[in-house]
Amino acid sequence: MHQATEPGSLEPFRLKSSSSQFLLQNLHRNLFRYDDKARLVPDLAESCERSKDKKTLTCQLKPHLKWSDGTPLTNRDFLKSYERILDPATKAPRADLLFSISGAEDLYRTGKGRLGVSLKGEHSLRFELTRLDPDFEHNLSSLILAPYREGLSSGPYRIQKWEKGQRIRLTRNDSYPNGFRTRPDVEILFIEDDGVALKLFEKGDLHFLRRLPTLYIPKFKKSAEFHWIPLLRLDYLGFGPRLKDQGRLREALSLSLNYEELQRIFHSEGRPGCTGLPPDWIGTEAPLCHGFDPARAKEALKSVEMKKLAPLRMIYSNAGGEDHRRAAEWEQDQWKKNLGLNVQVRGTENKIFLSELRRSGPDLFRRGVGADRPTCRAFLETFKTTHPDNVSQVTDPDFQKTLENLDRATTEAEEKKFCSEALNHLMRNDEFIPLGQMHFAILASRKFSGWTLNSMLSLDLSELKTSTGH
CATH class of the missing domain: 3.40.190.10 (Periplasmic binding protein-like II)
Known part of the structure; x- marks a missing residue:
């Protein structure tokens, strides 16, 4: 096998890119693993059960679990890993996956408080949740939350x-x-x-x-x-802070891409311009899509004072390989041909890319949200005001309220309703340009x-x- 670069760390909670993902997934395991057909399958856990009010989850580990050196792997190893992830000094990028646990967010913000995870014997873990969080079991299949002990493995290798x-x-x-x-x-x-x-x-x-x-x-x-x-993945072109209040420019950029041409070039099964999320998540068979309309795009651009904004800058991560470079150059050509806009395009090493996104925010960027759980929430949480990756600064109160409702949804019908409402808002307001369902x-x-x-x-x-x- 191969991977692009040498791993910077073997600690699963430090994973920030896909380069070392395949390696770490086979060194470290969690309570569950996700199978496309069987869904959640117990891995290091033997079973997990919710209380009647759904706010307590009790998991039993498989008996006789061991680290790769033969020493016992117990519930205390899980708890120590959770505490380290929530330690502010660790700066774990996805500590939020634990925030449904009582006391978790306070620990992360202040370093003080009690985490609502209790142990019984060596094999029982009891999670006290502050809200229902129907995704929580999926979080316990995430590599990022796997127990870790330096130099040892809990997985198949x-x-x-x-x-x-x-x-x-x-x-x-x-x-x-x-x-x-x-x-x-x-x-x-x-x-x-x-x-x-x-x-x-x-x-x-x-x-x-x-x-x-x-x-x-x-x-x-x-x-x-x-x-x-x-893939369950949301790839999109995002807009940075300078374009936050430039709705007509975002509209022009969205309408000026020939999505069917892009689909042919990259042999895509999913049509670029569409969200690419499963239709049964949205409750409709018709996908949510942007269209190609250069006349409307030019009309929208007329009301934009481009002299104050030019030149526009776009960045992408070189971790996406040759395909991301080709796509960015195609998009650059489309905006020049259909709008007369000169967009500066630059690829950069992934660490620099992430740093630039969070520090200054380019005008345009290519971003991919890989699912850590197979739910609509996993994709849309990127656009929460509190999320560090909300580079586009989507702050509309009605949209944020819809995300809150999605988090609180307890039925499939409610999830579909609020997922559809949130995606429709993003598309209607040209908050991003989705690139369709991805295939690997x-x-x-x-x-x-x-x-x-x-x-x-x-x-x-x-x-x-x-x-x-x-």
Whole structure:
């Protein structure tokens, strides 16, 4: 296998990008894992049960859990990890996943208070929740909240050897209670260039290509090694603070992209310009989409004082590979051709990209919200006023009230209603340009089987085996 860069940390709660995701997902495990067909499946937990009022969750760990060195893995390890994530000094990027627990947010904000997690024996965890939070069990499947002890693993693999700057070799963790008992070793090479990785795959030096550039999809689409994974992911073009009060300019930029042309160029199944979220989340079969209308776009631009705003700047992360560069240059060309606007486009290393988003906010940016749970809330929480990634500063009180209602929804009908209302607001006010449902193209050698890659890009190697005949 390969990943773009060497991991900056093996602590799961520090995960900020997808580069090391596949590695960490197989070193660390949580109470649940998510399966696209079976949904939530117990992993380190044996069972979890809600109280009648839904505000208490009691989980029992599998008996005899052990870390990779053979020492006991107990409920206290989970609690210690939660406390560390909530410690203000840790600066964990997704500590908010624990905020439904009583006292969690106070701990994170002030470093003081009692966390509403109680232990019984070594195998019982009792969570006291301040609200119903129907997503909470999904949070307990997140890699980010997995228990952590330095140098050890709780998942199907452990690190056998790390050659700095070159590769990591994994061997099976015999203490992990699930999966295929004789799964083979795994080697992860550090390869930043997708083209180089593809050449190694074609030579047989790689068995799993984690991202096939769209230029090569026609060549490999009929191959038995080609896999086209539909993703639960919201990719979009966002608008920075300078465009917050420039509704007509946002409208012009949204209407001036030929979405069907973009779909053809990237062989997309989902139409760019549409949200790409599952229709059953919204309660309607008709997708929410922007249209291509250059005449209306030019009309909208007439009322904008561009001299005060020019030049517009757009950034994207190089972690998106060649496809993100090609898409950004296409968008730049569309705005020039259809609006006469010169937009400066720049790709940057992912850490710098994230820093710029939060520090200054470019005029336009390419952003992807990968799901940490398969719900509408997971995507829309990015636009909460309190969320650090609300770079577009969507602060409309009615919209924020809709998000609050979505958080409090207790029935499927309520969830669909408020999800639809929130998305309609974002689309109607041109708060973002969605890029449609994303699919992930990978190549996997038939020499190995048993791996699964779900719609949230979680790679499970616990059942990995060498295929018969290879």
